[in-house]
Amino acid sequence: MMFYRFVVGSLRAIVRGPKLYYLWLLFLVALIAIGAIGYADQLKHGLVRTNMRDQVSWGFYIGNFTFMVGVAAAAVVLVIPAYIYNWKPIKEIVIIGELLAVCAIVTCLLFVMVDIGRPDRFWHIMPFIGNLHIPSSLLAWDSVVLNVYFVLNLTIVTHLLYRAFNKKPYSKRFATPLIILSIPAAVSIHTVTAFLYNGLASRPYWNSAILAPRFIASAFCSGPAIILILLQLLRRYAKLEIKNEALSKIAELMAYAMFVNLFLFGAEIFREYYSSTEHLVYTKYLFSGVDGHRSLVPYAWLSLFLSGGAFLLFLIPSTRRHPVGLNLGAFMIYGGVFIEKGIALVVPGFTPSTLGDIYEYVPSRVELMVTAGIYGIGALLFTLMVKVAVPIMGGHLTIDTGSKRATTAALETPQPVT
Amino acid sequence: MSDSDAKDKPNRRVFLKMLGQAAAVSMLASCSERDREAFFQQHFKELSKADLAKVLERLQAEATEKTISQAHPEGRAASIGVEPAMPGVTFGYALDLSRCVGCRRCVDACVKENNQSRDPQIHWITVLEMEKEGGVDVMHSNAYYVADTVPRKGHFYMPVSCQQCRDAPCVKSCPVGATWQEPDGIVVVDYNYCIGCRCCLASCPYGARHFNWAEPHIPPDEINTNMHYLGNRPRPKGVVEKCTFCIQRVRKGLYPACVEICPTGSRKFGNLLDPDSEVRYVIENKRVFILKEELGTHPKFFYFYGV
Amino acid sequence: MRLVILTAAALAAAVGCARSRAESPPAPARVDAAVAGDGDAGVVGDGDGDGDGDAEVDDGDGGIAGFNAGPIFASSSYPVPPPPFTEGVFPCMDCHESIETDPTPRTLVDDHTEIKLHHGDRDRWCFDCHNPDNRDELRLASGRTVPFTESYRLCGQCHGDKYRDWRYGIHGKRTGSWNGKKQYLLCAHCHNPHAPHFAPIKPMPPPRRPGRSK
Numbered sequence: 001m002m003f004y005r006f007v008v009g010s011l012r013a014i015v016r017g018p019k020l021y022y023l024w025l026l027f028l029v030a031l032i033a034i035g036a037i038g039y040a041d042q043l044k045h046g047l048v049r050t051n052m053r054d055q056v057s058w059g060f061y062i063g064n065f066t067f068m069v070g071v072a073a074a075a076v077v078l079v080i081p082a083y084i085y086n087w088k089p090i091k092e093i094v095i096i097g098e099l100l101a102v103c104a105i106v107t108c109l110l111f112v113m114v115d116i117g118r119p120d121r122f123w124h125i126m127p128f129i130g131n132l133h134i135p136s137s138l139l140a141w142d143s144v145v146l147n148v149y150f151v152l153n154l155t156i157v158t159h160l161l162y163r164a165f166n167k168k169p170y171s172k173r174f175a176t177p178l179i180i181l182s183i184p185a186a187v188s189i190h191t192v193t194a195f196l197y198n199g200l201a202s203r204p205y206w207n208s209a210i211l212a213p214r215f216i217a218s219a220f221c222s223g224p225a226i227i228l229i230l231l232q233l234l235r236r237y238a239k240l241e242i243k244n245e246a247l248s249k250i251a252e253l254m255a256y257a258m259f260v261n262l263f264l265f266g267a268e269i270f271r272e273y274y275s276s277t278e279h280l281v282y283t284k285y286l287f288s289g290v291d292g293h294r295s296l297v298p299y300a301w302l303s304l305f306l307s308g309g310a311f312l313l314f315l316i317p318s319t320r321r322h323p324v325g326l327n328l329g330a331f332m333i334y335g336g337v338f339i340e341k342g343i344a345l346v347v348p349g350f351t352p353s354t355l356g357d358i359y360e361y362v363p364s365r366v367e368l369m370v371t372a373g374i375y376g377i378g379a380l381l382f383t384l385m386v387k388v389a390v391p392i393m394g395g396h397l398t399i400d401t402g403s404k405r406a407t408t409a410a411l412e413t414p415q416p417v418t
Numbered sequence: 419m420s421d422s423d424a425k426d427k428p429n430r431r432v433f434l435k436m437l438g439q440a441a442a443v444s445m446l447a448s449c450s451e452r453d454r455e456a457f458f459q460q461h462f463k464e465l466s467k468a469d470l471a472k473v474l475e476r477l478q479a480e481a482t483e484k485t486i487s488q489a490h491p492e493g494r495a496a497s498i499g500v501e502p503a504m505p506g507v508t509f510g511y512a513l514d515l516s517r518c519v520g521c522r523r524c525v526d527a528c529v530k531e532n533n534q535s536r537d538p539q540i541h542w543i544t545v546l547e548m549e550k551e552g553g554v555d556v557m558h559s560n561a562y563y564v565a566d567t568v569p570r571k572g573h574f575y576m577p578v579s580c581q582q583c584r585d586a587p588c589v590k591s592c593p594v595g596a597t598w599q600e601p602d603g604i605v606v607v608d609y610n611y612c613i614g615c616r617c618c619l620a621s622c623p624y625g626a627r628h629f630n631w632a633e634p635h636i637p638p639d640e641i642n643t644n645m646h647y648l649g650n651r652p653r654p655k656g657v658v659e660k661c662t663f664c665i666q667r668v669r670k671g672l673y674p675a676c677v678e679i680c681p682t683g684s685r686k687f688g689n690l691l692d693p694d695s696e697v698r699y700v701i702e703n704k705r706v707f708i709l710k711e712e713l714g715t716h717p718k719f720f721y722f723y724g725v
Numbered sequence: 726m727r728l729v730i731l732t733a734a735a736l737a738a739a740v741g742c743a744r745s746r747a748e749s750p751p752a753p754a755r756v757d758a759a760v761a762g763d764g765d766a767g768v769v770g771d772g773d774g775d776g777d778g779d780a781e782v783d784d785g786d787g788g789i790a791g792f793n794a795g796p797i798f799a800s801s802s803y804p805v806p807p808p809p810f811t812e813g814v815f816p817c818m819d820c821h822e823s824i825e826t827d828p829t830p831r832t833l834v835d836d837h838t839e840i841k842l843h844h845g846d847r848d849r850w851c852f853d854c855h856n857p858d859n860r861d862e863l864r865l866a867s868g869r870t871v872p873f874t875e876s877y878r879l880c881g882q883c884h885g886d887k888y889r890d891w892r893y894g895i896h897g898k899r900t901g902s903w904n905g906k907k908q909y910l911l912c913a914h915c916h917n918p919h920a921p922h923f924a925p926i927k928p929m930p931p932p933r934r935p936g937r938s939k
Contacts, residue, residue, distance in 0.1 A: 047614075048538060057620060117614020124596075133593050133595040137591055137592055142593075201713045202622060355561065356558060359934075362937075514895075523929060525932075544932070562932065568926065671905050677900070681926065696895060700895055
């Protein structure tokens with residue numbers, strides 16, 4: 001009965017909001033509609049509607065999947081100091097990171113879903129119902145860790161919010177082990193995703209031992225970058241209390257992560273170009289093109305410029321603390337890693353193909369539409385969850401105010417709970 | 419709880435329940451018996467005898483429908499066999515690089531024998547043209563050569579198809595076990611279990627796996643009705659397929675189609691466990707190599723120089 | 726002097742490219758329709774009329790192992806389709822019975838003019854292989870004669886390594902069953918004995934390059 005109230009209260013919080021909120025929802029619904037149109041087309045005609053082919057058999061979808069796994073994993077950046085060291089300013093906002101992780105995982109699963117040729121057989125890869133080929137298949141492992149991470153974060157978030165809704169502190173005995181478990185789980189989702197590529201001896205571009213460390217390093221840049229921007233938006237529109245101190249601390253963490261990321265990248269680049277074996281061809285395709293095929297070259301350099309630039313912005317304390325520097329840096333990191341862990345990771349692995357064939361892949365219109373739709377779903381989910389979480393965490397939405405009239409009042413004029 | 423909630427609740431529950439039931443009923447009603455069976459079909463290796471018979475009946479009916487044409491308005495009866503591996507047999511293949519002239523007859527015969535899609539085009543065999551100067555160098559090969567006659571001066575040819583690895587990366591990477599190595603060494607795919615994730619395309623070092631990006635299209639009169647469940651039966655869109663050494667032929671003692679057609683006799687096939695087989699003779703008496711040996715895939719496909 | 730013609734056209738037939746599918750004979754039981762349809766009856770079919778040969782290979786001492794032990798001049802033969810004669814040319818003696826044999830090496834001007842000898846050109850001519858006394862047979866260096874259906878013995882005199890590989894099924898094409906009945910081809914089915922270099926052939930069209938979606 002109490003949980004029913006929690007649900008009803010949450011639903012009420014979701015449907016009420018200012019005009020801007022509805023406009024935002026409308027925008028997301030439009031994105032989802034575009035995605036649905038694209039996906040319907042793809043379902044009808046097959047993946048031939050994408051530009052993936054036998055030569056380049058993964059593309060934009062799996063690139064986005066990889067990037068979003070990184071975003072999901074990055075929630076731990078906030079969890080570690082918040083819970084382990086009880087660092088107050090971040091603890092208040094850690095719930096946002098966890099919500100982001102949940103939504104990111106949903107988009108990850110959706111990206112896999114739209115990428116597979118037989119979505120009707122999706123259950124074959126689900127833990128318990130399907131026929132998981134463990135231990136040898138990394139995608140099977142990925143399915144396990146993603147599902148575990150999803151359930152873990154959803155449980156933690158629901159527990160925290162439900163307790164707060166009932167005006168009780170969260171249960172340390174229940175939540176703390178889960179929170180601690182979520183840290184290795186976060187590392188594992190990105191590591192396993194890296195291993196998915198890393199383990200393929202047939203693709204020398206990925207077959208590098210530092211691929212997983214690079215994944216983690218870049219995730220620790222891109223995930224917090226999104227969180228930085230989201231927190232500022234929430235501070236502005238949802239009146240969430242967030243201290244500047246927390247923001248610049250996150251930016252500082254990102255600077256270190258980006259340093260490690262660039263260092264590992266440099267180590268890889270050195271090995272490739274100095275030894276200059278026949279495996280250099282993939283890196284060459286990315287940065288300078290092969291036989292006049294250069295479609296990735298501008299993106300590769302743009303990514304490098306964005307990541308390097310953001311590193312400098314976040315390294316210098318004065319630019320890091322300045323709102324313009326902070327936001328510019330966050331956007332640059334997001335852009336840089338989005339390219340690096342998306343198309344610049346997936347496509348060169350396949351170009352040239354294992355038999356030396358060069359097919360230049362760029363995402364098709366349907367791929368862009370479906371991707372937009374999936375991000376729309378992710379953003380919608382996040383918006384709705386935040387819409388519930390913020391008033392609960394602020395103490396404006398509780399069991400007392402859960403009834404119709406009280407909720408409305410509480411949301412319109414936030415008051416501290418007595 | 420307020421009074422209004424108490425009133426609302428049962429109604430709402432009933433309504434939701436009805437909605438759910440209606441959705442479930444309409445979903446099940448909208449798909450045919452066949453679709454429903456296909457959806458719930460278990461992994462090939464887990465099918466009971468009775469289940470398998472039912473599955474084969476369904477698949478044969480579907481395959482026969484695909485052969486309906488003006489010439490055969492009723493369709494030609496497709497037979498989908500499940501001949502098991504013969505005991506004491508591990509298949510091996512040997513290809514003579516000094517004899518292959520790159521005429522692509524094998525590609526054509528393979529397409530017809532194995533019901534490969536004509537549009538979009540799927541070829542299980544890729545014939546690579548390389549320069550004699552460069553030696554075996556797949557990264558600088560050309561699969562799209564056009565010539566009035568072959569062999570072209572200064573070039574040699576290397577057909578590549580599934581190498582039927584002993585330690586197959588594709589089998590390892592499949593998340594649902596939809597592809598595996600049979601006791602006779604043939605790596606097969608259960609087209610009704612494959613989810614189409616294409617991990618195997620990424621992990622195969624030989625470009626041997628092919629994905630049905632669209633619904634495969636074969637002229638009905640060109641469909642080969644002599645089929646095997648794990649081989650040349652028609653594939654649906656969205657699944658992966660590959661060379662099976664013509665499993666529907668070799669398990670009946672026949673040579674694969676590419677061996678039968680090769681005009682230069684470059685293609686040799688047989689039982690690796692039989693010391694008198696042609697492949698064994700090649701391995702024991704000729705200079706043999708395997709493609710991308712350094713990857714540790716241990717192919718059962720050997721290239722040799724017959725001269 | 727006349728020579729028996731082994732036409733180069735047989736080569737094209739062996740390649741199986743010239744024949745349209747519609748014309749090809751019904752597929753033999755043990756050769757799959759989809760493959761047989763593309764081949765030539767003389768190549769993959771079992772209508773070779775050489776049943777005794779088949780029997781010896783299959784029922785002898787268990788497949789090709791026996792070939793290794795058996796002497797080359799044993800009376801056994803290999804299951805091969807009929808030699809690729811030009812139609813109507815055999816038996817040779819139909820004409821040669823009434824023509825006097827002229828043993829002098831020379832350029833042929835009256836008949837068999839289409840034969841251009843590119844097979845050790847300077848050191849070889851008709852009677853190195855053809856039996857001057859009975860043109861329906863071939864003659865080995867030792868003086869022994871062999872029928873056209875066993876011409877591989879003749880070729881094997883010089884090309885010993887190829888002959889050995891051929892017997893094992895490694896040189897040249899073998900069709901049929903990997904664990905049972907096999908169909909051999911004579912050397913002459915692929916190599917014109919008068920100009921044995923394997924003739925270049927027209928390749929099938931290349932694969933289509935992958936295209937992006939519209």
